[in-house]
């Protein structure tokens with residue numbers, strides 16, 4: 001295919017050139033009627049390009065096939081059989097994938113380090129999750145992706161599960177041995193879904209970890225806004241092989257999707273694919289060189305350590321995307337939460353993932369020496385300021401075995417059934433009726449249907465005091481928790 005084409009971007013340019021006008025949504029009529037306050041901040045062009053997809057950008061039957069063509073170009077660029085665009089984030093794409101492989105019933109093997117959008121898919125679908133243990137690192141207190149052995153052992157225990165689903169790369173940039181895991185699944189004729197939300201750029205450079213389709217996965221979901229250059233919410237899900245019906249996959253996404261997809265988001269995905277096909281190798285070369293250089297410069301700062309060797313290896317992850325610069329700030333005597341807040345307040349920079357002892361800067365092809373210097377200067381200032389910051393309150397970290405609580409009820413039944421609200425002090429031993437997720441990285445510590453233990457509660461309560469953010473429980477202060485009512489004991 002001609003990778004120089006940009007069907008959606010070109011159609012949008014044509015829309016502007018022809019001065020089309022729609023007596024249709026969006027009602028702002030390309031910004032003519034939009035609030036001035038918004039136009040002042042967003043700019044006229046944002047509204048100008050926010051047009052209807054069908055009976056707007058394309059005609060009412062989409063006879064020009066702009067979206068279809070853009071998706072085919074994406075599949076061609078990355079070497080997948082099918083590519084589908086979504087404007088509802090990977091959060092929608094992973095749910096569509098789950099529904100498509102399981103037909104909405106039965107069991108699925110899922111890494112327990114799954115993102116909350118995956119677990120939300122389990123709640124909605126009513127599937128029985130069979131949790132694959134990630135490789136917990138009790139020293140670093142983080143989860144590496146599940147090993148092939150862990151996947152094999154789960155297949156032996158649950159041979160009737162419909163598919164396996166793994167997150168790779170994780171938000172730390174660590175990757176699973178997808179090739180071996182795909183072979184294990186395929187020996188049983190079962191599909192493998194990879195949540196590669198953090199891996200949109202992987203197909204475009206050989207020095208990055210292997211991208212899921214090259215490693216043999218059946219479905220892989222990427223967020224174009226995370227490591228690519230798309231707008232927030234832009235996602236692509238890719239499919240190959242004969243184990244998953246493409247029509248079913250598309251229709252499952254259709255069930256969950258908006259009927260008003262954003263043309264701006266589509267254009268962002270289309271343009272980014274074009275940019276990667278034309279210049280991806282060079283742009284990623286530059287980004288990787290910058291990452292190597294920045295990693296060693298940060299490592300010279302006293303009190304900050306950049307993680308690398310300890311993340312990869314036999315007991316850890318299979319590979320690492322070095323654009324994720326994960327920094328341990330423990331030696332500064334502060335928490336990752338404090339470091340992130342201090343950098344935002346004092347240096348006007350934000351970092352991504354942060355936890356009790358780490359912060360992470362993700363680099364992209366947009367970064368250059370000047371943004372790297374800005375980060376370096378801010379980190380130097382943090383190192384000087386750290387001694388005057390209050391000591392962090394202790395986060396009482398659970399052992400990895402405590403993090404794997406038993407799922408004793410279907411997540412759907414626990415979530416949608418009757419609920420009792422109990423003080424957090426009384427929640428140990430009860431079955432959770434809501435998910436509770438430290439964000440970032442967005443991996444639920446508690447899921448509906450799990451029997452809650454005291455160690456995880458202590459972790460969340462002490463984490464909350466130290467600055468952890470819990471956006472999803474009904475009571476974000478975590479004074480109370482929603483649990484499944486239990487009948488009073490007989491006698």
Ligand SMILES: Cc1ncc(COP(=O)(O)O)c(C=O)c1O
Pocket residue numbers: 088089090091092094115117167170171195197198223233234235441442
């Ligand atoms: C591993 C993983 N999967 C899925 C998602 C959801 O992606 P999106 O924000 O595109 O909906 C995220 C978001 O952070 C994620 O980290």
